[in-house]
Amino acid sequence: MPLIRNGAYVEDGWTRIEGEAPLPDGGDVLIDWSRLKEDASLRVFDGRLGVHLPNTVDANELAPFVNRLALVAFEFPSFTDGRAFSQARVLRHQLGFPGEIRATGNPKADQGAYLIRCGIDTFEIRGMQPLETWRAAIGSVTRVYQRTYAEGAGTTRS
């Protein structure tokens, strides 16, 4: 599916492995949350690991895996389901996760600026969309009241 980062389409180098399907020998693989918790063979896996976290799971449960993961994908199943905003926020700022955080499902351009400030890097969208819409939506309000929110700290402008 098309992937947007910094207002441009980028290559998605990650392979999604659903359920218990066998892992490749290496490379970048994105697995389910249940597998990350339970599959011992992951300890010796040679490539980079990413996980897809359902939006019903407390992001704090990722704490033991923060150093092992290079990608965490959150779900935005509908325009109005905002749980993953908080999950991303917790992962990025409370757990200090430095890797890629991805919005999946069908994130919308009009949410882009909010998502970025919660720590999201990449947007996996359904079908190609005009990048101009994304750039315009993300840049349309340059002033924010929670000025340092994206850095994790303060809330009001100063």
Add this chain to the structure above:
Amino acid sequence: MYRYDEFDHQFVRERTEQFRDQVRRRLSGELNEDEFRPLRLMNGVYLQLHAYMLRVAIPYGTLSSRQMRRLADLAERYDKGYGHFTTRQNIQFNWPKLDDVPDMLAALAEVEMHAIQTSGNCIRNVTADHWAGVAADEIEDPRPWAELIRQWSTLHPEFSYLPRKFKIAVTGAEADRAAVAFHDIGLRLKRNAAGETGFEVLVGGGMGRTPMLAKTINAFVPKDRILAYLEAVMRVYNLSGRRDNKYKARIKILLHEEGDAAFRRRVEAEFQRIENPTHLVPDKELERILAYFASPAYEALPERDPQLAHNLEANAAFRRWHEINVAAHKQPGYAIVNISLKPVGGIPGDATAAEMRAVADLADAFSLGEIRVSHAQNLVLPHVRKRDLVALWHGLVKAGLATANVGLVTDIIACPGLDYCTLATARSIPIAQALSRRFAEAERQSAIGGLKIKISGCINACGHHHAGHIGILGLDKAGKEYYQVTLGGSEGEHPSIGQIIGPGFSETEVVDAIERIVNTYLGLRESGESFLEAYRRVGAAPFKETVYAAH
């Protein structure tokens, strides 16, 4: 009053242009209605029965005369010459066209106003005691904190796609005029044993189909941590509030299902995880905001004004208005003046453009240019010299705004109901009008004393019927409107939810039923006992008896 600086100005301008572009994309089909809906709602635009409706925020109910004149302009240009003040310190325009809305927002932005988050599943306009900063019984002015919360919650990156709408009210007084117990979060400024002020945090109140009173989850949060504490509550709610059923999605249901203690533990744990909770409000920023709410330069005046005493003696109509609509001010020689938007037979909360301009002029002449909007759908002039009261009253009489009924039986709260609202199941306005005509006689109103009637046109309870001493809920039964009556609801320091007294009434029956209830009260009250006090003493039985005996 808070004033926008270049930052705020640029913010609302950009937000307006952003919405202009979203409207363009909707009209071109680039956005479908499902995608556009949450965007327009977060900009205050509803689709009602007959037209779009724009709901404009009046944060914590504070308005300047200049802003009031702009609202009058909008009412004339884009509505049918009037606006409707709501139960949440907003004003609604009922007849704009969608493509006019960006221009309306631009006109509002020029006078430091907006419609941001007056709707949608986000943190709504923050409300406060309409006498904030001037009330004689106040511990501290809540408005700087309400402004801070307004800024913090505006386009919040994390909390703009919540399970459901979220309402915050703040009060700083002993008496609760902000109905904090009926809000998702109610904040009450308190002083602790050490003499410091902080907030009692109440969570989980609300009206709607499952009315609940908020519970205190923290008795004292120091002021400099309040935003961090709010962030903790919001995060728990955003992650765990129900999203499977919109009628169970408010935070009150989460609190109810998890239990107060468990919910509180989760909030406290989340709060502990927030790094540097006091850093959320930089001192410099707080000082900047506080400075805007410093008391105006009042004149040193004697508490008693001899001329006023004389005028009260000489003019019975003025005396009556003074007794009912004027309240004690913290500053000697000053008074708080309540302007009723409930004339006999009128539409509660409606004001014409001419009335808005008259109030703006009177505010300039007698109230340092400041106006307040109350959740009871009335207006307030907060800084009136006692010696000016009679001149102000003459001005109000001339404008048709001197109705002396604030807090009385005809000061009825009513939602727009089925005359406007797409959610409504029955009309509210005609019931309010009929009741106010029935009880119009001044002597009778005074004899009845303080009595709050609140009318909602559907179970969503925008007319706050659950908190009415007498509540009326309009429903639909097989295509016919009928009205359920509740008794004993109250906001304030000892809040309660009204209880249904029995089968509902038709439109023609309900006014008689209310009159019988009021007469029953008059018959059984003890000396000095208000309706609510009498009801709490005797319960519903005597009222049921008289109301249903006649059937």
